[in-house]
Amino acid sequence: MPDRSLTLGELAAQVRSKNAGPFWITLDVFFKNEDDYQFVTKSGCLSNQVIARLYQVDPAAVLAFELPGILAMKISFPRSVTAGSFQDRDLHAGQQYVPLASLRLPARTNASS
């Protein structure tokens, strides 16, 4: 099914989230192979604007890192509420990866995997 559109969570080996200290949240995406990594990083589908829309944060505050050596991407941004404060919904931010994992990727017409 070369043109089937997957979610990031379906394509990646793992998508995870966690606090990076009480004031930041960080998202990690680990890919299964070079093709998948190249496809996602080159497609621009994880731009700071997309992350800002998914997480309702300022795109200027989003830090994104591509790590070709371990076929991973990392995205960090300030928490909208501090960890463990009254309005916080997820103390460790361990479930906040779901909006990212649910992101539907663009169709991949020349997929090789």
Add this chain to the structure above:
Amino acid sequence: MSAQPTSEPGVGVVFPSGMLGSGFPAESVKRGIAMGAAAIAVDGGSTDSGPYYLGAGAAKTAAAAVERDLRILLAAACENRIPLIVGSCGTAGTDAGVDWVAEIAVRIAAEDRLSFRMARIYSELSVATVISAIDAGRVRGLPPCGDLSPELARSCAHIVALMGHDPIVAALEAGAGVVLAGRATDTSMVAAVALMRGMPAGPAWHAAKTVECGGQCTTNPAAGGVFVRIDSEGFTVTPLAADAACTPSSVAAHMLYENADPLRLLEPTGTLDTSAATYTALDERVVRVEGSRFEPSSRPTAKLEGARLAGYETISVVGIRDPHVLANLDTWLTYFRSVLEDRIHATLELGPQHYDVALQCYGANAVLGPLEDSAGPPREIGLLFKVRAPSQQTATAIAKIANPLLLHLPLPGMDHLPSFAFATSPAEVERGPSYEFALNHVLELEHGTDLFRVDLSEVTNA
């Protein structure tokens, strides 16, 4: 005699688990010592579990669980004459947390006839110390926070500074066999052992970061801790559990864990840069890392953590299964808030600026809130009603005023009163003081041991 050194070069450290009190197999520590450990290091805390532990000065871990782990580690350290270093004692690393772990250690030593020189390193700061540092222009904010005001410092129930390796090295050089540190960076214990034995800073800090969560850098994080050997060129990491492996991916991936930046890690004495690090499998379980660099800063810093009292909380939980209400849940929640505000005003004469109410619908969007995009009404929800007010009495009074609404509030236009499903009687649970993290700042030091107080004592049981 000491179990080390072996013929292999470098400095070995056993890191038995991610947190003191989380448990590990006793045999795994023996295995690490047989590999030639010069020290045992373990972390006793974190900010991960929220502001309560720093605010209240209480530990997250059960005393019995800390005692169990500490008994094994003290015996191994004394038997092999190698130091045991515990960082961030008592979860938040407050002075009370250090003393709490020290009391447990002294009790175990008496029961098991162990003798050692014990160092307690205190890292709690008085408000006066912090304010004089602000006045001296030595405190700066870290993103996303701004400057630290004296008022904000005064509002904190406890303030701790994160120590780097220097105070731990000072304690070890004073002959301590057991070092119980207050708040310390996750990496400071392992780095201290390596640096005091002359290992270069790049491998020392990178090795320390790699093992700071025990087995998290292995393929089987639940299986136990790791052994790391740091030398002049790099470091080698081996899992302590037979059914775990370190792979180049599992080790490299750990630099991502709980860090905003995967390649640069800010430490009290500089910045670890792993962008040129190479990860090589020595065999199926052991990984070699080289090329880690450390950029010393011009002067050391200590990150500050503070938690302030934000009020008192009371909670109730009610289950809603009524399909009609669930199909119109947002309407019901808006109606609930407005009726509740009216009743609170009518009975307590308090406006919404005097308290906070949070409504979290487990089964609908409690975890993601406005980020949730799943469509369709839930089958049922558990509604967590939380109120925070300046006193426990007021918080509970508000929860009691909310109670009949949580039980019976209909949707606007419904021709009968529903009765929703409480899980407990009484419904209200008093949660006590509610804290929040208030500080995200660093304090510039002259030397890495400034602010940190080392207290040495002899624990003797002949």
